[in-house]
Amino acid sequence: MINIQTFTFNPFEENTYVLFDETKEAVIIDPGCYEKEEREEFTSFIEINNLKVTEILNTHCHIDHVLGNNFVKEFYKVKLTHHRQDEAVHRAVKAYAPNYGFVKYEEAFADRYVEEGDKIRFGNTILDIVFVPGHAPGHVAYYNLENKICMGGDVLFYDSIGRTDLPGGNFDTLIKSIHEKLFTMPDDMTVYPGHGPKTTIGREKKVNPFCAIG
Numbered sequence: 001m002i003n004i005q006t007f008t009f010n011p012f013e014e015n016t017y018v019l020f021d022e023t024k025e026a027v028i029i030d031p032g033c034y035e036k037e038e039r040e041e042f043t044s045f046i047e048i049n050n051l052k053v054t055e056i057l058n059t060h061c062h063i064d065h066v067l068g069n070n071f072v073k074e075f076y077k078v079k080l081t082h083h084r085q086d087e088a089v090h091r092a093v094k095a096y097a098p099n100y101g102f103v104k105y106e107e108a109f110a111d112r113y114v115e116e117g118d119k120i121r122f123g124n125t126i127l128d129i130v131f132v133p134g135h136a137p138g139h140v141a142y143y144n145l146e147n148k149i150c151m152g153g154d155v156l157f158y159d160s161i162g163r164t165d166l167p168g169g170n171f172d173t174l175i176k177s178i179h180e181k182l183f184t185m186p187d188d189m190t191v192y193p194g195h196g197p198k199t200t201i202g203r204e205k206k207v208n209p210f211c212a213i214g
Helices: 036-048 067-076 086-099 173-184 201-207
Strands: 005-009 014-020 025-029 053-055 079-083 113-114 117-122 125-131 141-142 149-153 191-193
Touching: 005 036, 005 125, 014 036, 014 067, 014 191, 036 067, 067 079, 079 086, 086 173, 125 173
Parallel strands: 025 053, 053 079, 079 113, 149 191
Antiparallel strands: 005 014, 014 025, 117 125, 125 141, 141 149
């Protein structure tokens, strides 16, 4: 069984997730911890629960989702993974981070790239990967059908969708990703987004004002 711990970090109120199972192996999705207090809160949870971090997974590489990449990578000596098409997005963060006040931002580099159809393994758990561009060119979601969870990043939110006015964003592409990739998942699939509360595929299919299909 997959356990999910949610942290909300940095001024963008980004959701960082720790996923772990009965083996105590864990993956970190979108570490946004930047301030010392945030990093202490994060590492304390890992220590108290005796977790072994095996990998960092980025759904995409906008600044709010990568602020803690280097810290977590160096602290736990683990690999960083994201989609190849978000490499330029990741590299750009160093240039504009100071404009948002993140003058202590430390750049990290991906150790491997994933594609749709690849699998992430930790403990007894397997996460599948689906390619869902539109908010970012290399956006992916990580999901597990057995546990009915989808770590969706900034694609689909409770009553909303990801913004498409950033470089590499495209509204039509995002809606296509939602309709063809996420809305084909079971209605009782829980979506854990990059911001805000969790939701379900079924709920957003019915009532989301941006992408509902009835």
